[in-house]
Amino acid sequence: MSGGTSEYSIAADGSFTAPLELSYPYKRTVGPILSRFLTGLRDQRIEGTKGSDGRVHVPPAEFDPITGDHLTEWVDVASTGTIVTWSWQPAPVEGNTLQHPFAWALISLDGADTNLLHAVDAGSADAIKTGMRVTARWAAEPSGSITDIVCFDLTSGSPA
Amino acid sequence: MREVAIIASAQADNTSTTTSTPVEMLIPVIQQVLANASMTKTDIGFWCHGSCDYMTGQPFSFVSAVDALGAWPPIIESHVEADGAFALYEAWMKIQTGEIDTALVFGNGRSSSGDINRILTLQLDPYVVGPLWPDDRSIAAMQARACLESGVVTERAMAEVAQRSHRNALTNPKALRRGDHSIEALMAAQLVADPLRELDCPAHADGVTAVIIAAGDRARSLAARPAWIRGIDHRIESQNLGNRSMTSLPSAALAAHKAGVANDKIDVAELHAPYSHQELLLTSALGLSESTTINPSGGALCANPMMSAGLARFAEAATRVMNGTADRAIGHASSGPWMQQNLVCVLEGE
Numbered sequence: 001m002s003g004g005t006s007e008y009s010i011a012a013d014g015s016f017t018a019p020l021e022l023s024y025p026y027k028r029t030v031g032p033i034l035s036r037f038l039t040g041l042r043d044q045r046i047e048g049t050k051g052s053d054g055r056v057h058v059p060p061a062e063f064d065p066i067t068g069d070h071l072t073e074w075v076d077v078a079s080t081g082t083i084v085t086w087s088w089q090p091a092p093v094e095g096n097t098l099q100h101p102f103a104w105a106l107i108s109l110d111g112a113d114t115n116l117l118h119a120v121d122a123g124s125a126d127a128i129k130t131g132m133r134v135t136a137r138w139a140a141e142p143s144g145s146i147t148d149i150v151c152f153d154l155t156s157g158s159p160a
Numbered sequence: 161m162r163e164v165a166i167i168a169s170a171q172a173d174n175t176s177t178t179t180s181t182p183v184e185m186l187i188p189v190i191q192q193v194l195a196n197a198s199m200t201k202t203d204i205g206f207w208c209h210g211s212c213d214y215m216t217g218q219p220f221s222f223v224s225a226v227d228a229l230g231a232w233p234p235i236i237e238s239h240v241e242a243d244g245a246f247a248l249y250e251a252w253m254k255i256q257t258g259e260i261d262t263a264l265v266f267g268n269g270r271s272s273s274g275d276i277n278r279i280l281t282l283q284l285d286p287y288v289v290g291p292l293w294p295d296d297r298s299i300a301a302m303q304a305r306a307c308l309e310s311g312v313v314t315e316r317a318m319a320e321v322a323q324r325s326h327r328n329a330l331t332n333p334k335a336l337r338r339g340d341h342s343i344e345a346l347m348a349a350q351l352v353a354d355p356l357r358e359l360d361c362p363a364h365a366d367g368v369t370a371v372i373i374a375a376g377d378r379a380r381s382l383a384a385r386p387a388w389i390r391g392i393d394h395r396i397e398s399q400n401l402g403n404r405s406m407t408s409l410p411s412a413a414l415a416a417h418k419a420g421v422a423n424d425k426i427d428v429a430e431l432h433a434p435y436s437h438q439e440l441l442l443t444s445a446l447g448l449s450e451s452t453t454i455n456p457s458g459g460a461l462c463a464n465p466m467m468s469a470g471l472a473r474f475a476e477a478a479t480r481v482m483n484g485t486a487d488r489a490i491g492h493a494s495s496g497p498w499m500q501q502n503l504v505c506v507l508e509g510e
Contacts, residue, residue, distance in 0.1 A: 015179035020217050034287050057403065059288040065398060085309070085406060087301030088354035093278060095293030104298045106402060115402035117289050117302075125354050130309055146288045 033062040036074070041148040044138050047074050048112050055113035059146075077111035079136040080155070084108050084115050088125040097150050103128050107152060119151040128154065164255050165379040165386030166482075166507065168197035168372040169475035174336040174365035174463035177272040182216060185368050186228035186268055193264065193370040197382055201230060204372070205260030207237035208251040210244035210267035211467050214279050225268070236260070243267055244369055244471030245432075245493030245503055249394060251373055261378045266370035267468035276364045276466065283496060285399060297353035297361055299401070299497050304437040305355050306406035313440045315355070319346040321436040322359040322461060329458025334472075336463040337363040359461065362434040367465025369472040387478035387489070391419030391506040401497060412445035412494075412502040419504045426452045426506075427486035430473035432494045434460045442499065446490065456480070470494065474505060481509045 009017045030038065033049065037060050040047045048058035049071040056075045057065075064071055086105040092098060096119065103122045106115035121137070122128035134152035142148040170192035172185060194200060207229055213221050222239040229235060238254075240246045244267020251263035271279075280296035307313040323346060329338035341359065349357040373379075379386040395411035395418075398404050416422070429452050433439035439461075443454060457476040460469050470493025477491040491505040 011179045013179060017179065022217055030287055038287070057400075059285075059400075059402070061400070061403070065403065085302045085306040087298045087305060087356075088351070089295075089298055090352075093293055093295060095291070097292060104294055104302060106302060106406075114400065117292070117294065117401055119292065125351075130305070146291050 031062065033060050033071070036060075038144045038146070041146065042142040042144040044079070044142075044148075046077050046079055046109060046136070048077050048114075049073065050075050056111060057114045058109055058112040058116055075111065077109045079109070081107040081109035081112070081116070081134055081152075083120065083128070083130055083132045083134060085130060086120065086128055089119075097147055102151065105134070105152070107134060118149060121151045121153055162256055162258070163376045163379070163388060164252050164373055165383070165388045166371055166474065166478035167374050167379050167383035167386050168193050168199075169478060170196055170370050171334050171472055171475060172368040173334050174363075174367040174465050176336060176365060178270060178366045182211070182221065182225055182268055182270060183228045185270070185366070186225060186266065189368040189370045190228055190264070190266065193266075193372055197372050199262075199372065199382070201235075204262055204264045205236065206251055206254050206263040207235055208247040208254070208263060208265045209237065209239045210242050210247040210265070210471065211239070211269060212241055214282055215269040215271060215273060215466050217273050242467070243432075243493050243495055244371075244468050245474055245491070245505075246394070246470070248371060248373065248471060248474060249392060249503060252389060252392060255373065255375050261375045262372065263374075264370060264372050265471065266368065267471040268368040269466035269468060270366045271364040271466045272366050289401070296497070297356060300361070300435045300438070301353040301356045303406050303498050304360070304435065307437050307441065308355060310407050312407045313437045315347055316343065317440055318360055318436040319343045321439050322346050325436075325455055325458050325461040326359065328456050329462035332457045332462070334463065335363075335458045336365045338458060338462055356435065360436040362460045362464035363462050365463045365465040367463065367468050367472070369465075369468040369475050371471060371475050371478070383482060385482050385484060385509050387481035387507040388510060389505055390508045391421070392504070393418035394501065394503040396502075397496075397498070397500045399500065404498065406498070407441070409441050409445040409499055409502065412442055412499065412504065413447075415502045415504040416446045419506050421446055421490060421504065421506060424488055426490055427488055428453045428456060428477060428480045429490040429492065430457060430459070430477040431455055431490070431492045432460055432470045432473045433499065434464055434494070436461060438499055442492070446492075446504070470503065477505075477507050481507050484509070
């Protein structure tokens with residue numbers, strides 16, 4: 001964890017305040033479902049899992065939200081989609097994939113039935129609207145992470 | 161079911177920053193709630209605490225919090241990594257087992273230790289959402305836009321929530337933020353996370369709340385008019401934001417149904433809705449009518465002390481039943497993005 005103050009200070013009541021930067025430097029295994037999803041991103045491929053009701057979950061659900069069963073059927077979805085809702089990030093923070101003002105959005109990828117949360121490089125809040133089409137911008141050096149999609153760019157065109 | 165009632169409460173003044181340690185914050189409030197009930201430590205059968213290590217920046221921080229209670233002679237205590245309202249739910253169940261008749265529950269948090277909007281990112285999915293570092297306001301703002309564009313709420317209705325909350329807080333000395341704002345001024349204010357404005361967002365605070373609950377005749381002996389817990393229920397939405405309704409709160413509606421909200425009229429509802437549009441979603445999910453007074457304390461828009469704001473809602477609702485200004489009230493607590501978790505409690509006088 002980071003992003004806290006790095007300044008020492010003395011409060012009005014005389015209390016001394018010092019920074020405490022905690023981190024979480026561990027390796028974790030993400031299991032078979034997320035492993036396949038994240039490995040796919042490294043290869044510029046977005047996959048989801050199909051639920052018992054036929055809905056395609058992206059990011060993939062490990063267990064069926066209705067029955068609780070393991071989900072094992074994979075479906076390729078597009079790297080293009082439609083903005084379902086959005087908000088504006090006027091001041092990016094450490095860790096954001098973009099370091100200039102951008103939009104957060106839930107994106108309905110073509111072929112998916114759930115929404116993916118990601119950044120949209122829209123330029124300004126006036127330039128983005130719900131219903132606009134977007135396409136993924138891939139990282140130059142992928143690592144098998146959700147950040148292998150740097151962000152989505154606004155595009156023209158209709159659902160694939 | 162054993163009858164259980166809230167018989168006393170106490171809250172610290174909410175502050176935007178404090179240099180006190182969690183133990184230093186807790187001690188006066190624990191002492192105050194015992195004094196309010198004319199009880200001593202040995203009268204308490206069970207102690208239950210709600211707090212979060214991410215607020216304190218220290219693993220197992222709740223262990224040191226026991227210093228505020230005094231661990232000798234031995235006490236029976238428990239902890240939830242959640243708002244103190246969920247500790248109250250655990251204590252209520254503990255009383256149901258018949259092992260104890262009284263419990264002191266408390267919640268505390270020091271939001272100012274770090275950047276709270278960033279700390280709240282850590283409650284999101286750690287693999288496919290967290291690495292992008294969306295902050296709490298941005299997450300809430302996406303829900304607000306979906307509500308606005310679907311017509312479930314309006315900007316004016318959101319401003320009316322902010323106006324009423326800040327006006328109500330004028331008479332709440334514990335509130336962090338208060339004021340008399342015109343609708344026009346609220347709607348003209350700068351957007352901080354489009355479409356949200358500053359006064360649509362929670363007033364994050366450092367705070368403490370403590371409540372004492374007791375069973376049956378023990379409660380009647382401790383308070384002139386106990387606030388009886390007639391129903392209490394906790395329900396949860398999916399952790400996957402992309403697979404949730406953005407414009408309704410099915411878990412709150414189910415919890416309200418199970419808690420028996422609709423069995424009779426509700427005089428007062430103290431709702432833990434961190435954002436203005438969320439209060440509108442919640443009143444709809446709970447089925448509240450215009451005859452219910454919402455958040456006479458000012459609610460989370462005027463003081464949102466992490467890990468005690470929910471228990472503070474219970475305390476505020478119980479106070480109004482105990483002082484006779486309400487016969488039937490709701491205490492509500494939430495947590496998680498888009499109010500993922502909802503705990504609904506119906507309180508009645510007799």
